[in-house]
Amino acid sequence: MTSGLWFDFIVGSCIILIPLAILIVTIARAxxxxxxxxxxxxxxLNSAYRLITNDRDDSxxxxxxxxxxxxxxxxxxxxxxxxxxxxxxxxxxxxxxxNNDCALAVKKTISIRMAEQMLLAQKIKFFRLYSIxxxxxxxxxxxxxxxxxxxxxxxxxx
Amino acid sequence: MxxxxxxxxxxxxxxIFYSLFLIYIxxxxxDLFRGDSxxxxxxxxxxxxxxxxxxxxxxxxMYFPWEIKIIVVLSxxxxxMGEFHRWYYTLTxxxxxxxxxxxIGIAYLIFLFLILIELYYGLKWKSNQAVFFIIxxxxxxxxxxxxxxxxxxxxxxxxxxxDMQDGIGDAIANSAGAVVAAxxxxxxxxxxxxxxxxxxxxxxxxxxxxxxxxxxxxxxNDKVTKEEKKRIxxxxxxxxxxxxxxx
Numbered sequence: 001m002t003s004g005l006w007f008d009f010i011v012g013s014c015i016i017l018i019p020l021a022i023l024i025v026t027i028a029r030a031x032x033x034x035x036x037x038x039x040x041x042x043x044x045l046n047s048a049y050r051l052i053t054n055d056r057d058d059s060x061x062x063x064x065x066x067x068x069x070x071x072x073x074x075x076x077x078x079x080x081x082x083x084x085x086x087x088x089x090x091x092x093x094x095x096x097x098x099n100n101d102c103a104l105a106v107k108k109t110i111s112i113r114m115a116e117q118m119l120l121a122q123k124i125k126f127f128r129l130y131s132i133x134x135x136x137x138x139x140x141x142x143x144x145x146x147x148x149x150x151x152x153x154x155x156x157x158x
Numbered sequence: 159m160x161x162x163x164x165x166x167x168x169x170x171x172x173x174i175f176y177s178l179f180l181i182y183i184x185x186x187x188x189d190l191f192r193g194d195s196x197x198x199x200x201x202x203x204x205x206x207x208x209x210x211x212x213x214x215x216x217x218x219x220m221y222f223p224w225e226i227k228i229i230v231v232l233s234x235x236x237x238x239m240g241e242f243h244r245w246y247y248t249l250t251x252x253x254x255x256x257x258x259x260x261x262i263g264i265a266y267l268i269f270l271f272l273i274l275i276e277l278y279y280g281l282k283w284k285s286n287q288a289v290f291f292i293i294x295x296x297x298x299x300x301x302x303x304x305x306x307x308x309x310x311x312x313x314x315x316x317x318x319x320x321d322m323q324d325g326i327g328d329a330i331a332n333s334a335g336a337v338v339a340a341x342x343x344x345x346x347x348x349x350x351x352x353x354x355x356x357x358x359x360x361x362x363x364x365x366x367x368x369x370x371x372x373x374x375x376x377x378x379n380d381k382v383t384k385e386e387k388k389r390i391x392x393x394x395x396x397x398x399x400x401x402x403x404x405x
Contacts, residue, residue, distance in 0.1 A: 015302045027275055120280075123373075145313075149313050
């Protein structure tokens, strides 16, 4: 505590600001990775949809050309079964997933994932805004008392 | 960490919390009765801090575990008692106990922040990542606290930092508290899956409004059992673990 007010302040602040910065950067990186992964999944689903509608593949579930995400595959299967069950609601039996059901199911999955992506994009935007604001507020709040000392405000603890 | 389906344990924790809170209120009443403004202002401030978790629960839709509420009230109460009875100056290691409890509280708050990030953004923390952040940020807070004491003594004429030996002892006590909380957090994260964590921390959502904000929801591959429905309908689990699974 002899190297000058601002040097002391910077050294002390860094103790807390560096780990906080590491945490914020880690979260921001994980979020952007998640966003990219979601974008890739949507791209693969779109390719699968094109393949089905062009009649080049019977079902994306059995596709070897496009490897869909496991969760997406599961969602497509369930949606296709639901659509088929809806079609057979007048007492018929589910015989199997037909091409049209699959196309609708993939379309439904794409819309779900796109909604997820939009929500995530919004959350990332707010995360950036809030984290930068909070970080600046922490720096300002830590700097108030040293600034008062610098300004010549001679306050002493009783 | 006690999972939220352990209703009996939660009831026990609630009794402890409200007992400690009552003691705090008694200290406040005594200070008000004596008209000791130098102390009751700080006691009112501390009581307001104790009530923040309840406000957090109300507005975030996230459950704030009772054990963390207990640690928050206990760490503040220890500080108030230490000043009130002059234990900080008469009991040799009272300060260290207070530091350990407070650092456990801070470490748990950081853990709660990590859980909030996990649930809100749908990011899965590895347990070693969570442990790293809990320890590193708690210790940095603790070191900042010690640095601040030194800074305040130098520039504002206070007498917080007694000597280097005491400062290092405080830092070690804080680190020990961080390690204890990190160990418990690690144990909890290894034991509970993502869906379990969501069940443990996401509050009952009667209006479905909170649901849209969470990245992880306890809705996949799960159904409400008859017993759980009965328990929820009887008010036994306000904010219960499966309340958001009903639709």
